Amino acid sequence: MRYVTLLVTLVGLLGGMRSASAAEPLPHPQGAVILAVTGNVTQTNAPGQAQFDKAMLEALGKASYTTSSEVSATPMTFEGVPLRAVLERVGALGKTIKATALNAYQISIPMEDLQFEPILAMKVDGRVITARDKGPLWIAYPRDAHPVLQDAKYDSRWVWQLSRLHIE
Template structure:
Protein backbone atom coordinates (compact mmCIF):
# COMPACT_ATOMS: atom_id res chain seq x y z
CA UNK A 1 0.00 0.00 0.00
CA UNK A 2 1.44 3.42 -0.88
CA UNK A 3 2.05 5.79 1.99
CA UNK A 4 0.11 9.05 2.13
CA UNK A 5 1.76 11.90 0.25
CA UNK A 6 3.92 14.15 2.45
CA UNK A 7 1.84 17.07 1.18
CA UNK A 8 -1.25 15.78 3.01
CA UNK A 9 -2.10 17.34 6.34
CA UNK A 10 -1.74 14.98 9.30
CA UNK A 11 -5.54 14.84 9.56
CA UNK A 12 -5.93 14.02 5.86
CA UNK A 13 -3.24 11.36 6.14
CA UNK A 14 -4.99 9.80 9.14
CA UNK A 15 -8.35 9.86 7.40
CA UNK A 16 -6.82 8.44 4.20
CA UNK A 17 -5.32 5.63 6.24
CA UNK A 18 -8.66 5.01 7.94
CA UNK A 19 -10.65 5.03 4.71
CA UNK A 20 -8.16 3.56 2.24
CA UNK A 21 -6.32 1.09 4.42
CA UNK A 22 -8.84 -0.90 6.41
CA UNK A 23 -6.12 -3.39 7.29
CA UNK A 24 -4.42 -0.62 9.26
CA UNK A 25 -7.55 0.76 10.90
CA UNK A 26 -9.92 -2.14 11.42
CA UNK A 27 -12.98 -1.31 13.46
CA UNK A 28 -15.87 -3.62 14.11
CA UNK A 29 -19.10 -2.43 12.51
CA UNK A 30 -20.55 -1.78 15.97
CA UNK A 31 -17.60 0.48 16.85
CA UNK A 32 -18.26 3.01 14.07
CA UNK A 33 -19.59 6.24 15.61
CA UNK A 34 -19.73 8.48 12.54
CA UNK A 35 -20.09 7.88 8.83
CA UNK A 36 -19.43 10.81 6.49
CA UNK A 37 -20.66 10.61 2.90
CA UNK A 38 -20.41 12.87 -0.13
CA UNK A 39 -23.37 14.25 -2.09
CA UNK A 40 -23.48 11.05 -4.17
CA UNK A 41 -23.60 8.85 -1.07
CA UNK A 42 -20.02 7.60 -1.38
CA UNK A 43 -18.41 7.04 2.00
CA UNK A 44 -15.69 9.58 2.77
CA UNK A 45 -14.91 8.26 6.26
CA UNK A 46 -16.12 5.81 8.89
CA UNK A 47 -14.79 6.88 12.25
CA UNK A 48 -14.70 5.06 15.56
CA UNK A 49 -13.75 6.62 18.89
CA UNK A 50 -10.06 5.85 18.41
CA UNK A 51 -10.01 7.61 15.03
CA UNK A 52 -11.90 10.62 16.40
CA UNK A 53 -9.57 10.91 19.38
CA UNK A 54 -6.55 10.80 17.05
CA UNK A 55 -7.74 14.01 15.35
CA UNK A 56 -6.87 17.50 16.64
CA UNK A 57 -9.05 18.13 19.67
CA UNK A 58 -10.42 21.23 21.31
CA UNK A 59 -12.23 21.80 24.60
CA UNK A 60 -15.29 24.01 25.08
CA UNK A 61 -16.50 24.94 28.56
CA UNK A 62 -20.08 26.18 28.35
CA UNK A 63 -23.56 25.80 29.73
CA UNK A 64 -26.34 24.44 27.52
CA UNK A 65 -30.12 24.71 27.61
CA UNK A 66 -30.31 20.89 27.91
CA UNK A 67 -27.96 20.34 30.86
CA UNK A 68 -27.32 21.70 34.34
CA UNK A 69 -24.19 23.72 35.08
CA UNK A 70 -21.05 24.20 33.05
CA UNK A 71 -20.20 21.36 30.69
CA UNK A 72 -16.66 20.58 29.52
CA UNK A 73 -16.84 19.16 26.00
CA UNK A 74 -13.88 17.69 24.13
CA UNK A 75 -14.02 16.96 20.44
CA UNK A 76 -12.99 17.73 16.90
CA UNK A 77 -13.86 21.12 15.42
CA UNK A 78 -16.42 20.45 12.71
CA UNK A 79 -14.49 22.89 10.49
CA UNK A 80 -11.38 20.72 10.75
CA UNK A 81 -13.26 17.55 9.87
CA UNK A 82 -15.05 19.15 6.92
CA UNK A 83 -11.92 20.88 5.62
CA UNK A 84 -10.10 17.58 5.37
CA UNK A 85 -12.98 15.38 4.18
CA UNK A 86 -14.98 17.74 1.96
CA UNK A 87 -13.22 21.10 1.64
CA UNK A 88 -15.62 22.36 -1.04
CA UNK A 89 -18.78 21.45 0.89
CA UNK A 90 -21.28 24.28 1.20
CA UNK A 91 -23.88 22.42 3.26
CA UNK A 92 -24.21 19.21 5.25
CA UNK A 93 -27.02 17.16 6.69
CA UNK A 94 -26.27 15.97 10.22
CA UNK A 95 -28.39 12.98 11.23
CA UNK A 96 -28.92 11.37 14.63
CA UNK A 97 -29.40 7.73 15.54
CA UNK A 98 -33.19 8.31 15.66
CA UNK A 99 -33.07 9.83 12.11
CA UNK A 100 -33.60 13.41 13.31
CA UNK A 101 -31.69 15.51 10.79
CA UNK A 102 -30.67 19.13 10.47
CA UNK A 103 -29.08 21.03 7.61
CA UNK A 104 -25.99 23.03 8.50
CA UNK A 105 -24.67 25.53 5.95
CA UNK A 106 -20.93 26.18 5.68
CA UNK A 107 -21.44 29.37 7.73
CA UNK A 108 -22.49 27.10 10.62
CA UNK A 109 -19.07 25.50 10.87
CA UNK A 110 -16.61 27.76 9.00
CA UNK A 111 -15.85 29.98 12.02
CA UNK A 112 -14.53 26.96 13.91
CA UNK A 113 -17.00 27.26 16.79
CA UNK A 114 -18.98 24.07 16.12
CA UNK A 115 -17.45 21.13 17.96
CA UNK A 116 -18.10 17.47 17.26
CA UNK A 117 -17.93 16.50 20.93
CA UNK A 118 -17.13 12.93 21.97
CA UNK A 119 -16.36 13.57 25.65
CA UNK A 120 -18.10 15.55 28.37
CA UNK A 121 -16.16 16.16 31.57
CA UNK A 122 -13.49 13.82 30.18
CA UNK A 123 -15.84 10.87 29.80
CA UNK A 124 -17.56 9.34 26.75
CA UNK A 125 -21.23 10.30 26.53
CA UNK A 126 -23.82 7.54 26.63
CA UNK A 127 -27.00 7.67 24.54
CA UNK A 128 -28.82 8.83 27.67
CA UNK A 129 -26.28 11.67 27.99
CA UNK A 130 -26.86 12.79 24.38
CA UNK A 131 -23.87 10.86 23.05
CA UNK A 132 -21.87 9.31 21.82
CA UNK A 133 -21.45 12.36 19.52
CA UNK A 134 -22.96 15.81 19.98
CA UNK A 135 -22.41 18.96 17.92
CA UNK A 136 -22.06 21.77 20.45
CA UNK A 137 -21.17 25.45 20.30
CA UNK A 138 -19.58 27.79 22.86
CA UNK A 139 -23.02 29.06 23.88
CA UNK A 140 -21.65 31.23 26.70
CA UNK A 141 -18.99 32.89 24.54
CA UNK A 142 -21.29 35.00 22.37
CA UNK A 143 -25.03 35.76 22.22
CA UNK A 144 -24.91 34.76 18.54
CA UNK A 145 -24.63 31.12 19.72
CA UNK A 146 -27.75 31.46 21.86
CA UNK A 147 -30.23 31.59 18.99
CA UNK A 148 -32.82 29.04 17.97
CA UNK A 149 -31.07 28.27 14.68
CA UNK A 150 -27.84 27.39 16.52
CA UNK A 151 -29.72 25.33 19.11
CA UNK A 152 -31.35 23.39 16.26
CA UNK A 153 -27.90 22.62 14.82
CA UNK A 154 -26.74 21.25 18.18
CA UNK A 155 -27.69 17.72 17.25
CA UNK A 156 -26.95 14.95 19.72
CA UNK A 157 -26.65 11.20 19.17
CA UNK A 158 -25.10 12.13 15.82
CA UNK A 159 -24.07 9.17 13.68
CA UNK A 160 -24.10 10.47 10.07
CA UNK A 161 -22.95 13.52 8.16
CA UNK A 162 -23.81 13.84 4.49
CA UNK A 163 -22.50 16.55 2.21
CA UNK A 164 -25.57 18.02 0.53
CA UNK A 165 -23.88 20.61 -1.69
Protein backbone atom coordinates in the same frame (compact mmCIF):
# COMPACT_ATOMS: atom_id res chain seq x y z
CA MET B 1 -21.31 36.36 33.89
CA ARG B 2 -20.30 33.05 32.42
CA TYR B 3 -16.75 32.44 31.39
CA VAL B 4 -15.99 30.36 28.37
CA THR B 5 -12.72 28.58 28.03
CA LEU B 6 -11.82 27.64 24.51
CA LEU B 7 -8.99 25.23 23.97
CA VAL B 8 -8.22 23.91 20.53
CA THR B 9 -5.22 21.66 20.10
CA LEU B 10 -4.55 20.47 16.60
CA VAL B 11 -2.77 17.18 16.02
CA GLY B 12 0.04 19.05 14.30
CA LEU B 13 0.82 20.83 17.57
CA LEU B 14 1.03 17.67 19.66
CA GLY B 15 4.56 16.44 20.35
CA GLY B 16 5.90 15.18 17.06
CA MET B 17 2.62 13.97 15.61
CA ARG B 18 1.67 15.05 12.12
CA SER B 19 -1.82 15.67 10.89
CA ALA B 20 -3.24 13.75 7.99
CA SER B 21 -4.32 15.81 5.03
CA ALA B 22 -7.25 15.22 2.75
CA ALA B 23 -4.74 14.12 0.09
CA GLU B 24 -3.65 11.08 2.12
CA PRO B 25 -5.79 7.94 1.89
CA LEU B 26 -8.29 7.63 4.70
CA PRO B 27 -7.55 4.48 6.69
CA HIS B 28 -10.24 1.92 7.44
CA PRO B 29 -11.72 1.98 10.94
CA GLN B 30 -10.39 -0.70 13.29
CA GLY B 31 -13.13 -0.22 15.87
CA ALA B 32 -16.87 0.34 15.76
CA VAL B 33 -17.90 3.00 13.25
CA ILE B 34 -19.41 5.96 15.11
CA LEU B 35 -19.57 8.48 12.26
CA ALA B 36 -20.16 8.24 8.53
CA VAL B 37 -19.62 11.20 6.21
CA THR B 38 -21.31 11.05 2.81
CA GLY B 39 -22.07 13.37 -0.06
CA ASN B 40 -19.61 15.72 -1.68
CA VAL B 41 -16.34 14.44 -0.18
CA THR B 42 -13.06 13.59 -1.89
CA GLN B 43 -11.82 10.96 0.61
CA THR B 44 -13.69 7.76 1.37
CA ASN B 45 -12.76 4.43 2.92
CA ALA B 46 -16.01 2.56 2.20
CA PRO B 47 -18.34 2.65 -0.79
CA GLY B 48 -19.63 6.23 -1.04
CA GLN B 49 -18.62 7.28 2.46
CA ALA B 50 -15.90 8.08 4.93
CA GLN B 51 -16.25 6.01 8.09
CA PHE B 52 -14.66 6.92 11.42
CA ASP B 53 -14.16 5.02 14.63
CA LYS B 54 -13.36 6.78 17.90
CA ALA B 55 -9.58 6.51 17.49
CA MET B 56 -9.68 7.95 13.98
CA LEU B 57 -11.64 10.97 15.19
CA GLU B 58 -9.36 11.50 18.18
CA ALA B 59 -6.34 11.48 15.84
CA LEU B 60 -7.71 14.56 14.06
CA GLY B 61 -7.12 16.83 17.05
CA LYS B 62 -8.73 17.89 20.26
CA ALA B 63 -10.89 20.79 21.27
CA SER B 64 -12.76 21.65 24.43
CA TYR B 65 -14.72 24.45 25.95
CA THR B 66 -16.95 25.13 28.89
CA THR B 67 -20.26 26.67 27.93
CA SER B 68 -23.94 26.71 28.73
CA SER B 69 -26.41 24.72 26.68
CA GLU B 70 -30.13 24.46 26.25
CA VAL B 71 -30.15 21.18 28.21
CA SER B 72 -28.37 22.31 31.37
CA ALA B 73 -28.78 25.22 33.77
CA THR B 74 -25.05 25.17 34.52
CA PRO B 75 -22.14 25.33 32.06
CA MET B 76 -20.68 22.01 30.97
CA THR B 77 -17.25 21.14 29.60
CA PHE B 78 -17.40 19.58 26.14
CA GLU B 79 -14.38 17.69 24.79
CA GLY B 80 -14.00 16.28 21.32
CA VAL B 81 -12.71 16.93 17.84
CA PRO B 82 -13.22 20.11 15.81
CA LEU B 83 -15.94 19.62 13.20
CA ARG B 84 -13.73 21.58 10.82
CA ALA B 85 -10.97 18.94 11.17
CA VAL B 86 -13.35 16.14 10.20
CA LEU B 87 -14.58 18.05 7.16
CA GLU B 88 -11.06 18.93 6.07
CA ARG B 89 -9.93 15.31 6.46
CA VAL B 90 -12.60 14.03 4.09
CA GLY B 91 -12.15 16.91 1.65
CA ALA B 92 -15.71 18.17 2.12
CA LEU B 93 -16.87 20.45 -0.70
CA GLY B 94 -20.24 22.04 -0.16
CA LYS B 95 -22.32 24.73 1.44
CA THR B 96 -24.41 22.64 3.83
CA ILE B 97 -23.90 19.81 6.31
CA LYS B 98 -26.93 17.62 6.93
CA ALA B 99 -26.46 16.14 10.38
CA THR B 100 -28.40 12.98 11.28
CA ALA B 101 -28.81 11.44 14.73
CA LEU B 102 -29.37 7.81 15.69
CA ASN B 103 -33.08 8.57 16.18
CA ALA B 104 -33.30 9.95 12.59
CA TYR B 105 -33.41 13.62 13.70
CA GLN B 106 -31.95 15.70 10.86
CA ILE B 107 -30.94 19.33 10.55
CA SER B 108 -29.07 21.30 7.93
CA ILE B 109 -26.08 23.26 9.19
CA PRO B 110 -24.58 25.91 6.93
CA MET B 111 -20.82 25.72 6.44
CA GLU B 112 -20.70 29.31 7.76
CA ASP B 113 -21.22 27.84 11.23
CA LEU B 114 -17.59 26.67 11.13
CA GLN B 115 -16.64 30.25 12.08
CA PHE B 116 -17.87 29.39 15.60
CA GLU B 117 -15.64 26.27 15.79
CA PRO B 118 -18.28 23.69 16.76
CA ILE B 119 -16.94 20.36 17.97
CA LEU B 120 -18.04 16.75 17.88
CA ALA B 121 -18.03 16.18 21.61
CA MET B 122 -17.16 12.72 22.90
CA LYS B 123 -16.94 13.72 26.55
CA VAL B 124 -19.03 15.99 28.74
CA ASP B 125 -17.65 17.07 32.11
CA GLY B 126 -14.87 14.52 31.78
CA ARG B 127 -17.17 11.55 31.12
CA VAL B 128 -17.35 9.65 27.84
CA ILE B 129 -20.88 10.05 26.51
CA THR B 130 -22.79 7.01 25.35
CA ALA B 131 -25.92 6.73 23.23
CA ARG B 132 -27.90 6.68 26.47
CA ASP B 133 -26.61 10.14 27.44
CA LYS B 134 -26.47 11.95 24.09
CA GLY B 135 -23.43 10.24 22.59
CA PRO B 136 -21.32 8.84 21.23
CA LEU B 137 -21.04 12.18 19.38
CA TRP B 138 -22.76 15.47 20.18
CA ILE B 139 -22.34 18.59 18.07
CA ALA B 140 -21.61 21.41 20.52
CA TYR B 141 -21.10 25.13 19.97
CA PRO B 142 -19.24 27.59 22.23
CA ARG B 143 -22.57 29.21 23.09
CA ASP B 144 -21.28 31.60 25.73
CA ALA B 145 -18.46 32.94 23.54
CA HIS B 146 -20.85 34.29 20.89
CA PRO B 147 -24.16 35.91 21.92
CA VAL B 148 -25.64 35.09 18.49
CA LEU B 149 -25.43 31.37 19.40
CA GLN B 150 -27.88 31.86 22.28
CA ASP B 151 -30.82 31.39 19.93
CA ALA B 152 -33.18 28.50 19.17
CA LYS B 153 -31.89 28.46 15.57
CA TYR B 154 -28.46 27.39 16.83
CA ASP B 155 -29.78 25.27 19.70
CA SER B 156 -31.44 23.01 17.10
CA ARG B 157 -28.00 22.38 15.57
CA TRP B 158 -26.67 20.79 18.78
CA VAL B 159 -27.27 17.29 17.41
CA TRP B 160 -26.79 14.62 20.04
CA GLN B 161 -26.41 10.95 19.13
CA LEU B 162 -24.85 12.14 15.87
CA SER B 163 -24.23 9.28 13.46
CA ARG B 164 -23.97 10.80 9.98
CA LEU B 165 -22.92 13.96 8.18
CA HIS B 166 -23.98 14.47 4.57
CA ILE B 167 -22.20 17.23 2.63
CA GLU B 168 -24.31 19.07 0.07
